[in-house]
Amino acid sequence: DAGVIQSPRHEVTEMGQEVTLRCKPISGHDYLFWYRQTMMRGLELLIYFNNNVPIDDSGMPEDRFSAKMPNASFSTLKIQPSEPRDSAVYFCASSFGPDTQYFGPGTRLTVL
C-alpha cells in the first residue's frame, strides 16, 4: 500500500511568493495532520483535520498560513506571502482515529 505522499519534496522560493504544499493521505485514514519541523522549535503541529473538517488550527503561526482538505484524498498547506522564517520541513501525517500516525517524506521549504 502507498504511504502518505507529499509534493514537492523540495521547494525553494523567494520571500513574498506564494507556496503550496500538497499531501495525499493513506487511503481509509480519517485524520490528517500538518506538522512543521525546525531546529529551534522541533516538531510542532500546525493543523489537523477529521473527515476533511479542520478540527484544531491553533498551531498555525499566523494568517499567512492556510490549509484545506477538499476531499478525503487531498490536502494543501498554503503560505502567502512566504517569509525566510517559514523555512522548515513540513510533514503531513495521517491516521485512522487514534491509531498510529504515519508520516509522509516531508517537504523541505527554503525561503530566500
Next chain:
Amino acid sequence: AQKITQTQPGMFVQEKEAVTLDCTYDTSDQSYGLFWYKQPSSGEMIFLIYQGSYDEQNATEGRYSLNFQKARKSANLVISASQLGDSAMYFCAMSPRSNDYKLSFGAGTTVTVRA
C-alpha cells in the same frame, strides 16, 4: 496539555550492544498513547513502536521494546543488538486517546552507532 521530555541530546553506542533512550511525559489524561519515531539523516519519520496507557504488557517490535512505567510516567525505548543503520534521531511522542489525537513530541535523541 502534554509535555514530553527527552533529556539525552546525543548518545553513542557500540554495534551489537543495547541502548536505552529516556522519555518522560506529563499529562492529565487517563487514556493516552505513547509512540517512538525514528528520523534518519534522510529526513523521513518512521514509526517504531506504540504503547497504550492501559496496556499491561510492555510493547515489543523486533529489536525495539518500550519500558513503560506508568507511575513514573516514563516510556523508555530499548534498542537491542544495535546496528549501524540505527544511527538516527529518535523522537518520543504522546497523544490522548479521547477526542484529540494530536501528537506532542519530545526534542529527540541522536543515536550514533559505532562499528
